[in-house]
Amino acid sequence: MKRLACVFGVAIIALLAGPGRAVAQPGCLDCHDDMEAEAFAKTVHGGGDAAQVDKACRACHGAFEVTDDGHDTPDPVNCGTCHQDSAKVTAGSVHHAQREGETRGVGCVDCHGAHGIEKVPEGTPGNGRRAANAMCAKCHKVAMEEHATGRHGMSESATVATCVDCHGAHDVLDRKDPRSRAFRLNQAATCAACHLDPKRTDLPEGSQKMVADYFSSIHGLAVAKSGLLVSATCVDCHGSHHIVGQKDPESQLSRANIPALCGRCHLGVETLYRESVHGEFFARGNTDVPVCTDCHESHAIRAKWDPQSASYATNVPELCLKCHADQALIARNGLTEMRSETYNRSYHGAASRLGDKTVANCASCHEAHDIRRSTDPKAATHASNLHQTCGRCHKSDDPSAWMAIGRIHLTTAQESHWVAALVQHVYWILISFTMVFFVGFILLDLRRHFRNR
Ligand code: HEC
Ligand code: HEC
Ligand code: HEC
Ligand code: HEC
Ligand code: HEC
Ligand code: HEC
Ligand code: HEC
Ligand code: HEC
Ligand code: HEC
Ligand code: HEC
Ligand code: HEC
Ligand code: HEC
Ligand code: HEC
Known part of the structure; x- marks a missing residue:
C-alpha cells in the first residue's frame, strides 16, 4: 500500500512539474521508504553519504531505468561479482551444496543479510x-x-x-x-x-x-x-x-561417569572392572577405590609397554601401593594390611625394583582389572587358582619348587613371628661375619704383599 501511495505521489509531482521539463529520476528511497538513508549510508556498502544512497543501491541492484511508475524487476544481486574470493570459497563449502528438495544452498544473504552488513572485526581467533x-x-x-x-x-x-x-x-x-x-x-x-x-x-x-x-x-x-x-x-x-567442567555432575568426565566413558571403546575392560572388587565398591559410591583415570591418567594415557606408563610392569607396584600402603586408607576401608615391604622384600619385588619386567608385579598375580579378594573362588589369587597363576611364568613340572613359599604377603604380625625373626637375625649375623672375615683377609694379604716388596 505504502509503495503504491508513493508511486502515486511521485506521479503527481511529475505531473505538476509539467511535461517536457527535465526531471531527475525519483530516488530509490522515495518509494522504498522502509529503508533509512542515514542508517543505510553507515553500512559497509552505504558509501557514507546519505545523499548518494542511490549510487550505493545500484552497486548491487544494477543500472535499470526507474520511471515514475516504478521499474522492471532488477537482475538478481550477485555478491560474487565484487567478492570473488568469498564466493569461490563458499561455493566449495557444505552450505553451497544444493540439497534435495531445496532450491538453493545457504547463500551470502542467509548469513550476512543484505542491507545491514557491517564490517567484520579483525583480530586474533575468537575476537569479534x-x-x-x-x-x-x-x-x-x-x-x-x-x-x-x-x-x-x-x-x-x-x-x-x-x-x-x-x-x-x-x-x-x-x-x-x-x-x-x-x-x-x-x-x-x-x-x-x-x-x-x-x-x-x-x-x-x-x-x-x-x-x-x-x-x-x-x-x-x-x-x-x-x-x-x-x-x-x-x-x-x-x-x-x-x-562442561569435570565438576559438573552431568559431565561425562565426572568421577561417577569415567568407567562408562572409557567403556564406550574399552567395553571388555569396563566389564572386568565393574565385576572387580574395585568396581564393586565404586558402584556403592566409595571414593577411595580407583577409576580408570586414577591408574591411567586422563590425557597422559600410555600403553603398558611404554616405560613411562604407570601400568608398565615395573611401575605397577608403585601404582597399587599408592593406596595399598596408605595406612589411613587401609584403616578407613578395613582392608587387609598390606605393607609395601612385603612385596618389595620378596624376590619378585626386589627384582622388579632393579628393573626386571619379567618377574611378577601386583597385576601379574591379581590381574589389572579383574581384581578380586583371594577368598573369591574366581580370583587369580584364590588358592585353587594359584597353580595356574604362578604357572604362567613358572613352567617347572614340579610346582613345589615355587609353591612352597607359603603366603605371598606376610603381615607385620607374621613377619615378627619369633621363628622368622630368629632366621632373619641368624642370616644377618652370618652375612656380616662372612663379610668382615673376607675383607680382613684381603687387607692382611695386601699388607703382606707390600711388606715383601
Ligand atoms: C517509483 C517508485 C519506485 C522507485 C523510485 C524505485 N522502486 Fe524499486 N520497486 C518499486 C515497486 C512498486 C516495486 C515492486 C514492489 C514489490 O513487489 O514489493 C519495486 C521493487 C524493487 C525491488 C524488488 C524486486 C523483486 O524482485 O522483488 C528491488 C530490488 C528494487 N525495487 C530496487 C530499487 C532500487 C535499487 C531503486 C533505486 C535505483 C528503486 N527500486 C526505485 C517502486 C520503486
Ligand atoms: C550489498 C548489496 C545490496 C545493496 C547495496 C542494496 N541491496 Fe537491496 N537487496 C540485496 C539483496 C541480496 C536482496 C535480496 C534479499 C533476499 O533475497 O532476501 C535485496 C533485496 C531488495 C529489495 C526487495 C526485497 C525487500 O527487502 O523488500 C528491495 C526493495 C531492495 N533490495 C532495495 C534496495 C535499496 C533501495 C537499496 C539502496 C538503499 C538497496 N537495496 C541496496 C542487496 C543489496
Ligand atoms: C555460513 C555463513 C556465511 C556465508 C554463507 C557467507 N559468509 Fe561471509 N562471512 C561469514 C562470517 C562468519 C564471516 C567472518 C569471518 C571471520 O571472522 O573470520 C564472514 C566474512 C565475510 C567477509 C569479510 C572477511 C573476508 O573473508 O573477506 C566478506 C567480504 C564476506 N564474508 C562476504 C561473503 C560473500 C560474498 C558470501 C557469499 C558468496 C558470503 N560471505 C557467505 C559468514 C558467512
Ligand atoms: C540459512 C541456514 C544456515 C545458516 C545461517 C548456517 N547454516 Fe550451517 N548448514 C545449513 C544447512 C541446510 C546445512 C546442510 C545440512 C546437511 O546437509 O545435513 C548446514 C551444514 C552445516 C555444517 C555441517 C554439518 C555436518 O553434519 O557436519 C556445519 C558444521 C555448519 N553448517 C555450520 C554452520 C556455521 C558455523 C554457520 C555460521 C557461520 C552456519 N552453519 C550457518 C544451514 C545453515
Ligand atoms: C559492487 C561491489 C560489491 C557487491 C556487489 C557487494 N559488495 Fe560487499 N563490499 C564491497 C566493498 C567495496 C566493501 C568494502 C570493503 C572494505 O571496506 O574493505 C564490501 C564489504 C563487505 C563486507 C565487510 C568486509 C569486511 O572486511 O569486514 C561484507 C561482509 C560484504 N561486503 C558482504 C557482501 C554481501 C553479502 C554481498 C551481497 C549481498 C556484497 N557484499 C555485495 C563491494 C561489494
Ligand atoms: C569447540 C569447537 C566447536 C565449536 C565452538 C562449535 N562446534 Fe560445531 N562441531 C564441532 C565438532 C568437533 C563437531 C563434530 C562432532 C562429531 O564428530 O560428533 C561439530 C559438529 C557440528 C555440526 C554437525 C553435527 C551436530 O552436532 O549437529 C553442526 C551443524 C555444528 N557443529 C554447528 C555449530 C554451530 C552452529 C556452532 C556455534 C553455535 C558450533 N558448531 C560451535 C566443534 C565445535
Ligand atoms: C578459540 C579458542 C578455543 C578453541 C578453538 C577451543 N577452546 Fe576450549 N576453551 C577456550 C577458553 C578461552 C576457555 C576458558 C573459558 C573460561 O573458563 O572462561 C576454554 C575452556 C575449555 C574447557 C574447560 C572447561 C572447564 O571449565 O573445566 C574445556 C574442557 C575445553 N575448553 C575443551 C575444548 C575442546 C575439546 C575444544 C575442541 C573441540 C576446544 N576447547 C576448543 C578456548 C578455546
Ligand atoms: C580419554 C579422554 C580425554 C581425552 C581424549 C581428552 N581429555 Fe581433556 N580431560 C579429560 C578428563 C577426564 C578431564 C578431567 C581432569 C582429569 O581427570 O585429569 C579433562 C580435563 C581437561 C581440561 C581441563 C578442565 C579443567 O577443569 O581444568 C581441558 C582444558 C581439557 N581436558 C582439554 C582437552 C583437549 C583440548 C583435548 C584434546 C587435545 C582433551 N582434553 C582430550 C578427558 C579427556
Ligand atoms: C587399579 C588400577 C587400574 C584401573 C582402575 C584400571 N586399569 Fe587399566 N590397566 C592397569 C594396569 C596395571 C594395566 C597393565 C596390565 C598388564 O600389564 O597386563 C592396565 C591395562 C589396560 C589396558 C591395556 C589392555 C590390557 O587389558 O592389558 C587398557 C585398554 C586399560 N587398562 C583400560 C582401562 C579402563 C578402560 C579402565 C576403567 C574401566 C581401567 N583400565 C582401569 C591398571 C588399571
Ligand atoms: C573413542 C574410543 C576410545 C575412548 C573413549 C577411550 N579409548 Fe583408550 N584407546 C582407544 C584405542 C583405539 C586404543 C588403541 C590405540 C593404539 O593401540 O594405537 C586405546 C588405547 C588405550 C590404552 C593403551 C592400551 C595398551 O595397549 O596398553 C589405554 C591404557 C587406554 N586406551 C585407556 C583409556 C582410558 C582410561 C579411557 C577413558 C579415560 C579411554 N582409553 C578412552 C580408544 C578409546
Ligand atoms: C586409588 C586407590 C587404589 C589403587 C590405586 C588400587 N587400589 Fe586396590 N583397593 C582400593 C580400595 C579402597 C579397596 C577396598 C574396597 C573395599 O573393600 O572397601 C581396594 C581393594 C583391593 C583388593 C581387595 C582387598 C581386600 O582386602 O578386600 C585387592 C586385592 C586390591 N585392591 C588390589 C589392587 C591392585 C593389584 C592394585 C594395582 C593394580 C590396586 N588394588 C590399586 C584402593 C586402591
Ligand atoms: C606372586 C604373586 C603376587 C604378587 C606379585 C602380589 N600379590 Fe598380593 N596376593 C597374592 C596372593 C596369592 C594373595 C592371597 C593371600 C596371600 O597368600 O598372602 C594376595 C593377597 C593380597 C591382598 C590381600 C587381599 C586378598 O585378596 O587376600 C592385597 C591387598 C594384595 N595382595 C595386594 C597386592 C599388591 C598391592 C601387590 C603389589 C605391590 C601384590 N599384592 C603383589 C599374590 C601376589
Ligand atoms: C609374571 C611372571 C611371574 C608370575 C606370575 C610369578 N612369578 Fe615367581 N618369579 C618370576 C621370575 C621371572 C622369577 C625369577 C626366577 C626364575 O626365573 O625362576 C621368579 C621368582 C620366584 C621365586 C624365587 C626364586 C626361585 O625360583 O626360587 C619364587 C619363590 C616365586 N617366584 C614364586 C612365585 C609364586 C608362588 C607365584 C604365584 C603366586 C609366582 N611366583 C608368580 C616370575 C613370575
Whole structure:
C-alpha cells in the first residue's frame, strides 16, 4: 500500500512539474521508504553519504531505468561479482551444496543479510567472532543451544571458541569431510590452536600441560601417527558443543561417569572392572577405590609397554601401593594390611625394583582389572587358582619348587613371628661375619704383599 501511495505521489509531482521539463529520476528511497538513508549510508556498502544512497543501491541492484511508475524487476544481486574470493570459497563449502528438495544452498544473504552488513572485526581467533554465532544460530538452533550452555558459550573471555573458530566461516565443511576442522583426525589440532597457545591467559590453570600430554599419549599418537579413526580425541571425552567442567555432575568426565566413558571403546575392560572388587565398591559410591583415570591418567594415557606408563610392569607396584600402603586408607576401608615391604622384600619385588619386567608385579598375580579378594573362588589369587597363576611364568613340572613359599604377603604380625625373626637375625649375623672375615683377609694379604716388596 505504502509503495503504491508513493508511486502515486511521485506521479503527481511529475505531473505538476509539467511535461517536457527535465526531471531527475525519483530516488530509490522515495518509494522504498522502509529503508533509512542515514542508517543505510553507515553500512559497509552505504558509501557514507546519505545523499548518494542511490549510487550505493545500484552497486548491487544494477543500472535499470526507474520511471515514475516504478521499474522492471532488477537482475538478481550477485555478491560474487565484487567478492570473488568469498564466493569461490563458499561455493566449495557444505552450505553451497544444493540439497534435495531445496532450491538453493545457504547463500551470502542467509548469513550476512543484505542491507545491514557491517564490517567484520579483525583480530586474533575468537575476537569479534562471537557476533557470528548469531548468524549460524538462525539455522543451527540445537548446536547453538548446546554451545551457549557449555563452558565456551558461557565464558566471559572475548577470545573464547565460537562456531567460526571450530568450523570456519566460508569454508565450513561436513564433519565427515577429511578437510574439515571438525573431522575426527583434525579435532585435536582444532582445540589445540587455543588450548596449547602459550600466550593465552584465559584458559583453566594447568590445563595446557594436560593438553600437551594428550599429544604424546597412546590416543594422541594413534591419531597423529596412524590416523586411527577409532582412537579417542578431545571430542569423544569432552563433547563438541556442550563442553562442561569435570565438576559438573552431568559431565561425562565426572568421577561417577569415567568407567562408562572409557567403556564406550574399552567395553571388555569396563566389564572386568565393574565385576572387580574395585568396581564393586565404586558402584556403592566409595571414593577411595580407583577409576580408570586414577591408574591411567586422563590425557597422559600410555600403553603398558611404554616405560613411562604407570601400568608398565615395573611401575605397577608403585601404582597399587599408592593406596595399598596408605595406612589411613587401609584403616578407613578395613582392608587387609598390606605393607609395601612385603612385596618389595620378596624376590619378585626386589627384582622388579632393579628393573626386571619379567618377574611378577601386583597385576601379574591379581590381574589389572579383574581384581578380586583371594577368598573369591574366581580370583587369580584364590588358592585353587594359584597353580595356574604362578604357572604362567613358572613352567617347572614340579610346582613345589615355587609353591612352597607359603603366603605371598606376610603381615607385620607374621613377619615378627619369633621363628622368622630368629632366621632373619641368624642370616644377618652370618652375612656380616662372612663379610668382615673376607675383607680382613684381603687387607692382611695386601699388607703382606707390600711388606715383601
Ligand atoms: C517509483 C517508485 C519506485 C522507485 C523510485 C524505485 N522502486 Fe524499486 N520497486 C518499486 C515497486 C512498486 C516495486 C515492486 C514492489 C514489490 O513487489 O514489493 C519495486 C521493487 C524493487 C525491488 C524488488 C524486486 C523483486 O524482485 O522483488 C528491488 C530490488 C528494487 N525495487 C530496487 C530499487 C532500487 C535499487 C531503486 C533505486 C535505483 C528503486 N527500486 C526505485 C517502486 C520503486
Ligand atoms: C550489498 C548489496 C545490496 C545493496 C547495496 C542494496 N541491496 Fe537491496 N537487496 C540485496 C539483496 C541480496 C536482496 C535480496 C534479499 C533476499 O533475497 O532476501 C535485496 C533485496 C531488495 C529489495 C526487495 C526485497 C525487500 O527487502 O523488500 C528491495 C526493495 C531492495 N533490495 C532495495 C534496495 C535499496 C533501495 C537499496 C539502496 C538503499 C538497496 N537495496 C541496496 C542487496 C543489496
Ligand atoms: C555460513 C555463513 C556465511 C556465508 C554463507 C557467507 N559468509 Fe561471509 N562471512 C561469514 C562470517 C562468519 C564471516 C567472518 C569471518 C571471520 O571472522 O573470520 C564472514 C566474512 C565475510 C567477509 C569479510 C572477511 C573476508 O573473508 O573477506 C566478506 C567480504 C564476506 N564474508 C562476504 C561473503 C560473500 C560474498 C558470501 C557469499 C558468496 C558470503 N560471505 C557467505 C559468514 C558467512
Ligand atoms: C559492487 C561491489 C560489491 C557487491 C556487489 C557487494 N559488495 Fe560487499 N563490499 C564491497 C566493498 C567495496 C566493501 C568494502 C570493503 C572494505 O571496506 O574493505 C564490501 C564489504 C563487505 C563486507 C565487510 C568486509 C569486511 O572486511 O569486514 C561484507 C561482509 C560484504 N561486503 C558482504 C557482501 C554481501 C553479502 C554481498 C551481497 C549481498 C556484497 N557484499 C555485495 C563491494 C561489494
Ligand atoms: C540459512 C541456514 C544456515 C545458516 C545461517 C548456517 N547454516 Fe550451517 N548448514 C545449513 C544447512 C541446510 C546445512 C546442510 C545440512 C546437511 O546437509 O545435513 C548446514 C551444514 C552445516 C555444517 C555441517 C554439518 C555436518 O553434519 O557436519 C556445519 C558444521 C555448519 N553448517 C555450520 C554452520 C556455521 C558455523 C554457520 C555460521 C557461520 C552456519 N552453519 C550457518 C544451514 C545453515
Ligand atoms: C569447540 C569447537 C566447536 C565449536 C565452538 C562449535 N562446534 Fe560445531 N562441531 C564441532 C565438532 C568437533 C563437531 C563434530 C562432532 C562429531 O564428530 O560428533 C561439530 C559438529 C557440528 C555440526 C554437525 C553435527 C551436530 O552436532 O549437529 C553442526 C551443524 C555444528 N557443529 C554447528 C555449530 C554451530 C552452529 C556452532 C556455534 C553455535 C558450533 N558448531 C560451535 C566443534 C565445535
Ligand atoms: C580419554 C579422554 C580425554 C581425552 C581424549 C581428552 N581429555 Fe581433556 N580431560 C579429560 C578428563 C577426564 C578431564 C578431567 C581432569 C582429569 O581427570 O585429569 C579433562 C580435563 C581437561 C581440561 C581441563 C578442565 C579443567 O577443569 O581444568 C581441558 C582444558 C581439557 N581436558 C582439554 C582437552 C583437549 C583440548 C583435548 C584434546 C587435545 C582433551 N582434553 C582430550 C578427558 C579427556
Ligand atoms: C578459540 C579458542 C578455543 C578453541 C578453538 C577451543 N577452546 Fe576450549 N576453551 C577456550 C577458553 C578461552 C576457555 C576458558 C573459558 C573460561 O573458563 O572462561 C576454554 C575452556 C575449555 C574447557 C574447560 C572447561 C572447564 O571449565 O573445566 C574445556 C574442557 C575445553 N575448553 C575443551 C575444548 C575442546 C575439546 C575444544 C575442541 C573441540 C576446544 N576447547 C576448543 C578456548 C578455546
Ligand atoms: C587399579 C588400577 C587400574 C584401573 C582402575 C584400571 N586399569 Fe587399566 N590397566 C592397569 C594396569 C596395571 C594395566 C597393565 C596390565 C598388564 O600389564 O597386563 C592396565 C591395562 C589396560 C589396558 C591395556 C589392555 C590390557 O587389558 O592389558 C587398557 C585398554 C586399560 N587398562 C583400560 C582401562 C579402563 C578402560 C579402565 C576403567 C574401566 C581401567 N583400565 C582401569 C591398571 C588399571
Ligand atoms: C573413542 C574410543 C576410545 C575412548 C573413549 C577411550 N579409548 Fe583408550 N584407546 C582407544 C584405542 C583405539 C586404543 C588403541 C590405540 C593404539 O593401540 O594405537 C586405546 C588405547 C588405550 C590404552 C593403551 C592400551 C595398551 O595397549 O596398553 C589405554 C591404557 C587406554 N586406551 C585407556 C583409556 C582410558 C582410561 C579411557 C577413558 C579415560 C579411554 N582409553 C578412552 C580408544 C578409546
Ligand atoms: C586409588 C586407590 C587404589 C589403587 C590405586 C588400587 N587400589 Fe586396590 N583397593 C582400593 C580400595 C579402597 C579397596 C577396598 C574396597 C573395599 O573393600 O572397601 C581396594 C581393594 C583391593 C583388593 C581387595 C582387598 C581386600 O582386602 O578386600 C585387592 C586385592 C586390591 N585392591 C588390589 C589392587 C591392585 C593389584 C592394585 C594395582 C593394580 C590396586 N588394588 C590399586 C584402593 C586402591
Ligand atoms: C606372586 C604373586 C603376587 C604378587 C606379585 C602380589 N600379590 Fe598380593 N596376593 C597374592 C596372593 C596369592 C594373595 C592371597 C593371600 C596371600 O597368600 O598372602 C594376595 C593377597 C593380597 C591382598 C590381600 C587381599 C586378598 O585378596 O587376600 C592385597 C591387598 C594384595 N595382595 C595386594 C597386592 C599388591 C598391592 C601387590 C603389589 C605391590 C601384590 N599384592 C603383589 C599374590 C601376589
Ligand atoms: C609374571 C611372571 C611371574 C608370575 C606370575 C610369578 N612369578 Fe615367581 N618369579 C618370576 C621370575 C621371572 C622369577 C625369577 C626366577 C626364575 O626365573 O625362576 C621368579 C621368582 C620366584 C621365586 C624365587 C626364586 C626361585 O625360583 O626360587 C619364587 C619363590 C616365586 N617366584 C614364586 C612365585 C609364586 C608362588 C607365584 C604365584 C603366586 C609366582 N611366583 C608368580 C616370575 C613370575
